[in-house]
Amino acid sequence: MRVCFVVQRYGLEINGGAELHCRWVAEHMSKYWDVEVLTTQAYDYVTWKNHYPETETVINGVPVRRFPVTRPRNPEAFGRLQDYIIENEHREEDEFAWLEEEGPLSPALIDTVKAEQGRFDYFIFFSYRYYHSFHGIRAVPGKSILVPTAEHDPVIHLRIFKDLFRMPRAFVYNSCEERAMIQGLSRNEAVPGDVVGVGTEVPASSDGARFRAKFGIGGPYVIYVGRIDENKGCHKLFEYFLRFKNDTGSPAQLVLVGSTILPIPDHADVHHLGFLSEQDKFDGIDGADVLMMPSFYESLSMVTLEAWAMGKPVLANAACEVLQGQCRRSNGGFYYESYEEFREALLLLLADPALRAAMGRNGRAYFSANYTWDVIENKYLAIVAGLERRS
Amino acid sequence: MDQTGTERRDQAGIVIDYDRLDVADIMAQIKKKIADQSAAAPAPPDVPAETVGPAAGEGAPPLPPSPAPELPPAGLKGKLKGIFYIIMRPFAPFQKLLALPTHRELMETVRKLHQTNLELEKIVTMMDGEFRRINKHLLRTEKRVDIANDRIDAGRDHADALQRRADDMVRAANERIEEVHRTANDRINAGRGHVDMLQERTDGVLRTTNERIDGAYGDIQRAMEFVKLLHNLSHNIVVEISKLKIEEEGLKLKTRVMEKDFEFLGRRGKALEKEFLK
Numbered sequence: 001m002r003v004c005f006v007v008q009r010y011g012l013e014i015n016g017g018a019e020l021h022c023r024w025v026a027e028h029m030s031k032y033w034d035v036e037v038l039t040t041q042a043y044d045y046v047t048w049k050n051h052y053p054e055t056e057t058v059i060n061g062v063p064v065r066r067f068p069v070t071r072p073r074n075p076e077a078f079g080r081l082q083d084y085i086i087e088n089e090h091r092e093e094d095e096f097a098w099l100e101e102e103g104p105l106s107p108a109l110i111d112t113v114k115a116e117q118g119r120f121d122y123f124i125f126f127s128y129r130y131y132h133s134f135h136g137i138r139a140v141p142g143k144s145i146l147v148p149t150a151e152h153d154p155v156i157h158l159r160i161f162k163d164l165f166r167m168p169r170a171f172v173y174n175s176c177e178e179r180a181m182i183q184g185l186s187r188n189e190a191v192p193g194d195v196v197g198v199g200t201e202v203p204a205s206s207d208g209a210r211f212r213a214k215f216g217i218g219g220p221y222v223i224y225v226g227r228i229d230e231n232k233g234c235h236k237l238f239e240y241f242l243r244f245k246n247d248t249g250s251p252a253q254l255v256l257v258g259s260t261i262l263p264i265p266d267h268a269d270v271h272h273l274g275f276l277s278e279q280d281k282f283d284g285i286d287g288a289d290v291l292m293m294p295s296f297y298e299s300l301s302m303v304t305l306e307a308w309a310m311g312k313p314v315l316a317n318a319a320c321e322v323l324q325g326q327c328r329r330s331n332g333g334f335y336y337e338s339y340e341e342f343r344e345a346l347l348l349l350l351a352d353p354a355l356r357a358a359m360g361r362n363g364r365a366y367f368s369a370n371y372t373w374d375v376i377e378n379k380y381l382a383i384v385a386g387l388e389r390r391s
Numbered sequence: 392m393d394q395t396g397t398e399r400r401d402q403a404g405i406v407i408d409y410d411r412l413d414v415a416d417i418m419a420q421i422k423k424k425i426a427d428q429s430a431a432a433p434a435p436p437d438v439p440a441e442t443v444g445p446a447a448g449e450g451a452p453p454l455p456p457s458p459a460p461e462l463p464p465a466g467l468k469g470k471l472k473g474i475f476y477i478i479m480r481p482f483a484p485f486q487k488l489l490a491l492p493t494h495r496e497l498m499e500t501v502r503k504l505h506q507t508n509l510e511l512e513k514i515v516t517m518m519d520g521e522f523r524r525i526n527k528h529l530l531r532t533e534k535r536v537d538i539a540n541d542r543i544d545a546g547r548d549h550a551d552a553l554q555r556r557a558d559d560m561v562r563a564a565n566e567r568i569e570e571v572h573r574t575a576n577d578r579i580n581a582g583r584g585h586v587d588m589l590q591e592r593t594d595g596v597l598r599t600t601n602e603r604i605d606g607a608y609g610d611i612q613r614a615m616e617f618v619k620l621l622h623n624l625s626h627n628i629v630v631e632i633s634k635l636k637i638e639e640e641g642l643k644l645k646t647r648v649m650e651k652d653f654e655f656l657g658r659r660g661k662a663l664e665k666e667f668l669k
Binding site: 118141142166167169187190327328330331332333334335338340341344345348352354355358359362391 | 405407409410412413414415417418421422424425428429590594597598601604605608612
């Protein structure tokens with residue numbers, strides 16, 4: 001079976017989000033299918049400027065073809081247009097204009113999908129909100145499978161997406177909450193689909209003591225891993241954590257791993273380590289008491305799954321329905337809606353090693369049942385087998 | 392924290408079953424705890440009754456409790472004291488008179504009161520003129536107030552009339568808005584039903600179209616295979632024709648050689664015949 005993965009960006013340098021999700025799935029499914037990836041030459045997700053010079057390459061055994069972005073995105077114009085369509089009554093033309101600004105604008109990619117539809121049995125599109133998915137699915141509706149990676153984002157309510165969600169042959173959802181949201185918006189219950197998500201692998205050995213020694217961190221600490229950004233709720237995490245320290249006198253420290261676009265609070269117990277290697281990251285999670293996940297919008301938090309895979313409890317933002325749902329289903333994490341809940345939940349977790357261990361066990365069991373690669377691969381195979389039976 | 396069996400209560404008063412951990416239940420307990428804390432926290436402390444009053448300054452210790460009322464002494468002494476009190480009751484006014492100031496002090500007081508009266512009369516005489524003047528002003532002001540009142544009454548009537556008109560207009564507008572609202576709702580409901588129907592029809596059409604596209608795709612695939620076969624056949628025919636052409640050329644060449652041989656043999660035959668006939 002020949003399957004084509006279509007995604008906005010692709011490369012070993014791109015770590016996180018739907019792109020990494022796509023790469024991992026493509027690499028794992030190449031064991032079963034003849035896989036190829038169609039993508040753009042962009043690397044920067046803000047401007048979509050052409051970055052990769054080569055048009056054909058092979059990454060981890062998967063052939064990749066890249067197509068140029070004809071017009072990079074102007075972030076300011078895009079921001080204005082997005083604000084306009086979110087806050088005002090508008091026409092469908094405005095939504096199409098928004099989609100073109102959203103990008104990555106690569107008509108050659110869509111032409112190739114159209115031209116080569118005979119070569120592939122299925123096209124798997126990642127991320128509903130980009131140009132390639134919208135026009136690609138319209139080009140090959142009978143062969144398309146959509147991995148929407150949707151969040152509770154205002155643009156999901158645009159009219160153009162309502163029709164789009166009824167078009168593919170099948171859906172691969174990341175979470176029950178995502179499926180409920182998309183079905184609620186578009187009433188596409190007739191389109192088959194399953195909650196799959198993405199698998200992850202943690203190293204066989206990770207060492208919290210090594211992390212503490214390397215970065216000079218002693219005493220209990222909680223960790224945040226990811227982009228340090230207001231969209232990820234980090235400003236609230238800083239505010240709550242410093243209030244927590246002030247109110248309770250707790251010796252806990254906050255360790256931040258990832259690149260930042262926010263100022264980091266100048267506090268002796270807040271450590272920003274920047275971008276770390278995978279081994280250091282896993283060592284850091286291993287040494288932490290709790291993983292903090294303050295994000296408001298997540299379709300599937302990979303780092304949360306990694307923490308559960310390593311038997312660590314999570315404290316998540318309840319405003320993100322996906323995170324709250326996963327904490328409830330796994331019984332591996334608490335969630336907070338206010339500072340008071342944050343304080344009480346964190347106090348409880350830090351004070352009680354037995355509770356942390358029990359939640360870690362639950363998280364690991366949830367991960368094993370739903371997010372190991374065997375489970376994920378079998379779910380993808382089952383979806384395609386179901387489509388074949390229908391055909 | 393004390394652990395008993397599988398369930399235990401931690402210091403913060405949250406019940407946790409470690410074998411069957413229920414995050415939702417623990418979160419509900421945390422929320423309840425926070426709600427209890429916030430309900431208890433804002434109430435200010437009650438102020439004791441003894442401290443209320445001008446004598447109770449900030450930080451002042453509370454006043455001591457009032458002394459208990461004096462009870463009559465018990466026993467014979469008390470009874471005698473009670474009888475004496477009853478006997479002496481008719482003489483009580485005289486006893487009070489005995490306690491008044493002396494005659495000289497009384498006369499002094501009367502003189503001061505007289506002096507005060509004279510001063511008051513002077514003040515009254517002086518104030519009388521002022522009062523008359525004020526009265527005149529008051530009368531004039533009263534007249535002006537009456538005129539203003541008349542005007543206000545007239546204005547109020549006018550305002551009432553305007554208010555009534557405004558009320559009528561608002562009532563009419565409300566009725567109209569309600570009517571438009573009802574009509575719009577009806578139309579929206581009707582439209583929604585229609586949209587749902589269209590939606591279902593569109594879905595059906597889309598499904599059918601997809602199926603037909605799939606069918607057409609199959610047909611196209613078959614046609615493409617057929618075209619491929621035809622292409623192969625054409626290719627083979629072209630090859631065969633080319634081979635035949637080459638063979639034909641060879642045969643033509645051979646024929647030409649044979650014709651030449653035949654001519655040569657003819658000429659030789661004629662020459663031999665000539666020699667033979669000589």
